[in-house]
Amino acid sequence: MTRADTSEKMLSRRETCVKYCSIVGAHLVMAPFSFIWVYGNLSAYTDSFIRFSCYPRCTDCDSQWILGLYLACICPGVLITKTLEKRLGLKYTGVSAMVLCGLALLGSAWVLPQSVAWTAVLLGIMLGIAVGVVATVTYQIVGGWAPEKFALFMATTTGTPTALSMIENQLITAYVNPQNLKPDANIGPRTFFSQPEILTRVPTAIRVFGALTVGLQLLGYLMITNPPKASPGSLLPNDSNDDKSNKLENMQENSNAQTSFEASDRETIRRNPKSYGSNKEYNETSDTSNETPLKSDLMESVQQSALDTVENQGTDAPQGKTIPKSFKPSETVKTLVFYAVFLYALSILYGLILKSNFYKQFGLLYIHNDRYLTLVGTLIPVVSTVSRIFFGVCLDKGVLSMKDSVILSLALNTILCTFWYFAPQVHAVLYMALVLGLAAAQGAVFVILPTAARHVFGPDDFSSNYGLLIMTYLVVGILAPVVVTPLLHALGWFWLFASVGFIGVFTLVLVIASKFDV
Template sequence: MDSGFPGEREVGRISWRRRVRWRGVMVVLGGILMHLTLGTLYTFGNLSPYLTSFMREYGSAPSLTYTQCAWIYALAAIGQGASVSVGGLLERKVGPKLCSLIGGWGMSLGVFLTYFSAKESFGLTILTYGAMFGFFVGLAYAVPLGCAMRWFPQRKGLVNGLVVAGFGGGAFIFDQVQTAFINPDNFKPDKEVDGEKYFDQASVLDRVPTVFLILGGCYSGMQLLAAPLMCNPPGYSSTQPQSQKKESVNHQEGEATTDDDIDSKSPLLDQPDKEEGGVFSSSVPATGDMEKQPSVEDVDDYTLSPRQVLKSRHFYCLWAMFLLNGMGSTFISTLYKAYGQTFIKDDTFLALVGSFAAVFNGAGRIFWGTIADKLSCRVAMLSMSAAFCALILTLSVTSYGGKPLFFIYVCLLFGSFSGSFSIFPTATAKCFGRKYLGVNYGLVFTSQILISPLGVFLSEKLKTLIGWNGLFFFVGAFSLTSFLLAMFAFTAKDKKGKEI
């Protein structure tokens, strides 16, 4: 039978598309698995009371407080913010598989080393479970996002939300692992110093160093399974030699222009929009050889290099909003349990709150990513900032409602701030293209280098002056400012004039 019949070619094309689709699904699943380990950054709020109590009681940091211990989280966030762009560059050099494995195993090594550093000093613990942990998380962080969005360019927000849902959901599993191992008998912290309560039971504290060996083993095993699934779609090339720049025809003047010329005329660089029929058409031809794949630029409105992104005012708007929203995520992630202990005397319940908050953290990323796809990133930003602001300003009412209301509030707070980590990479991809996503999103992520230590410093200094309620209003002011920026300053539009 002649294999060239149109019917047989169509069947072959459908079969090939199904294989490609399933490969893309496996990439997304691998990204979720990798982010489950990277997202254990959010277990710090649950682990902090144990770690702080251990270092106080066993002498490595006798006067350590919860707000001071939050510097570990701050250094992790600084390391992550500093290395996301580095991870994007490393991926282009060594490929997504090796880059994600280097990042994942480097992070796991930091967890292993904390077994020793926690016994020695707070400074060493900041290095291993803070800076080292965060730096390698950042190396691996953007790789699954970039791969997933390259496989599913028309569903950036959804697949982005699915992958980072793993980052948000990692604490659901490992909060319970930590508490079940360290405090299986549900002892309550019964040593009170300056209004804060710490554990002093030897049966609890003796298990603290060992938990880092258990966690590191779990993380490294999961990363070994996830890294081989990371790959780019057929036809994708992360590099393009200068001598092979494609030329496109200027239909109005009949002149050939290079890709750099095209990119430099992007309206995101405050230039006029291209016409509908121009070279930035995002439609993919329905005909052609079924093995031929569209390049990244064929399905993006614009492709801007990092150098060009730094010339766009929309980059600075995204950077500022991400910074402002980061204050809320830093505050809640590190201190929700410490606040809950002021009126709730049940450690197992507080760990359960952290686990379900992680579920909302993960589900929220999918939810907000879907909103960004179906409506716009700007609408999602406005809704997310408004929700978080309203919740944080009224968080103090949970002391009157007890366990049920505290559970609801913490879950909703995690579900609201989580939107930043699906909305902002989606906005970055929609604004500047996916080809340089790892590096460009890394530039946006550098905002966390500033806000994380600032958030911890201000919380530490202001808590004694204005108390918990004052801190809630202080953090709420940051979210309100982000809302105002999204409302009046972020006006990015695609080539059709539609709000991004």
Template sequence: MCVSRKWRGYTVVLGGVLIHLTLGTIYTFGNMTPYMTSYMKRHNVDVSLNYAESTWISAIAAMGQGMSMFLGGIMYRALGPKLSTLIGAWLASAGVALTYFTIKVSFYWTLFTYGFMFGIGVGIAYATPMGCAMKWLPDKEGLVNGCVVAGFGGGAFIFDQIQTAYINPHNEKPNFDENGEKYFKQDDILDRVPSGFLMLAGCYAAMQFIGAMLLQDPTQQYLPLINSKESPVSEGSLDRNDDGSKEDYVNEERTLTPRETLRQPEFYKLWCMYLFNGQGISFISSLYKAFGQTFITDDYFLAVVGSLAAVCNGAGRIMWGALADRYCFKTAMVFSTGLFSFFILSFELTSLAGKSLYLIWVCCLFLSFSGNFSLLPTATAKAFGKTHYGVNYGMVFTASVISSPISALLTSKLKAVVHWYGMFYMVAFFSFVSMCLAWSFNVKDSKNADI
């Protein structure tokens, strides 16, 4: 039964990875921005649209995700992992499919389908696979979270290449310059943009169905074995008691309802960390390609950069989750935010050094900010318990409802004034503030060590 329990847990993790590979295509927005913006300008949908304004699509998607994640936790408890995840995932896919129509009509309708509708679906489906997997493998919470959300970070590795191969198969260069930004005007490229959304939605929906069918909470026959294997470290204890007395104490100490969680000062530190980290995440994931196009004309190379960055995003989530298990949340988050601050401060230098350094820096930026998505879920579970994890983490994630529009507003209003280097400095400051918050985070286990 031990082997059966372990391997059943691994299949749940696999299901979560498949789901998150599709949800994580939110990171392909940076690759799609030049095609979408060029299409709407070329076909007179919105001739004044520019890349800074296009970031509102990803901002609205992140807002939708933040608004609906707690709802996913509620649906999980009411409907179970399969149905609740599939509802959210297919809602996201429906938003992508409907963009086939909306991108031909209006930028604002595109905001709704590819932004808000997609984001709402992502939020509903996001936390359930992690909460489900942690129940099967409670002794490896950080690693499990890291593996599942590695799919979220790695989705762009697959779909960046698919998007570029479908829309721009001959690696044509942007051939129109406006206010220092480069756009495509080639009809053979732009005519493929709407149908690309139908192709993507079909792929997403199929993967989501398979992944959702693999999700399952532990049945009654597995619960005694799972409880006996539960790692004391993951619940804040360093002792093993055969009579279960320590486990009972820890579970009681670490099981907080959403209302009780809202009364904890450390909840607001986690919330603010996401708020400030979100500025850099939104900015880089949306505009890394637009910045690269200012001195790199090879569209295939930029797609490869996006794919390799996605690998770093996915691998980084596993790495940071494992570091949190090995050391503690505080140490891992301080290093994550500190590294991001360094790389974003020096990002402007890549325009002087060329393609190779640009590739390295983009990958390092994605590697460093990826910690946000495995460390914050792990900290939420360890600090407030797994019983109400879906709702509690959903409340932490509501920071994106504010963070994303702030990022889009600052970008659209300030980029023309402070230019790229000014935006990099501003984002680095936000990351530094988050690093200070992480340093002050103070939740202890029963041995008075940081969780």
């Protein structure tokens, strides 16, 4: 083996190491996404803290706005990423979001005893914007380093924070309620903890969660390297514009060589016709007035076909396959499938907000075991992660189409939310099964949305199209706090959960009527 071969092999190994370190780092920087899975457990304690430890001076806002604003502000976080990236670069855009995330989490532990409104600003607005930026940066890092496995890595990167929340939920409950005390105060349709030994530990639990989140992000960014830039029209992920130009130049050279060879043959025949047969044969052979244009047209057709293949294949297109054209945002919003996916996400996220806010608070009305419900909350991210990997693999392998995945996820969410009210009254195990079924249905949305933005609408305007789809976070995040509490107090738990089913049935009809192969 020559020195050049050895050097090339070492360089290849280094690039592979950098690639996988960056992908692992991208998984770690998604840590603040676990807030949505931790909040369902944490809210049982924070709402009790607000009610009994700082009432009435800090109840200047409904705590429903915390999670609502968090989801809503993910959307502007996604939309501002491109602007920040132009100024700071991809990696340092993520680092700036990490700083914002740390300020939000650690600051919220200080302001919680003072004001629910300011807590909503920090945990809702600031943390939501930071998570939106982090998610978009992560998707671009993973898409740049491993475009051929984009759906699978979307499943694992978004599944990492849900798996992390398993540990965080256990730590929070073990610290805040080590004696497994029961909630002892019923106010309206809800139940609360009023024990001082629980309430005094709530702010510290938030600090621990914040320190763990920022620490994991810092480790992740130390591992990340910006992915190599690929041309949107390259044939393979590592092809550059120069590579594409070289391909076309080689094709042109082959064409010129063929034309030169044919011209040389005709000149030889003209000068020595007897060696190639009679004059008649020569006349027939040398009569190329009609043949040349045909060959020229054929060669041009072959070149144009090859050029179209090169230009139409995206950076993540497998060899021999083409991906759909890339839609500009103005074109995306004119397609029916965009509204089908948008309403799908709205229905799923509405159910997700109810599950995150109330799976424990509602369960405590009928299941008087805080640790058991914490166990349910611990298993939620496990099932959600498995669900994401399942949908990611099925989408990458073509086992399920995008439309099949949307229908499966949406139908399961609709049916389970309709019967949510009855499950804990029948048996605690049935309630666990229902909540985990919801986790499986809702976990798919975090794979389907970015994958649809890239593969249904094309990779060229991924950030903008993903931002349009993720505006459903904004809609749900703003409307849910306005609707949920009045609906709960006016109609009760059954109709609150059933409202998800009504939206789901309407959306199913629209999804079935839509064509996803735009």
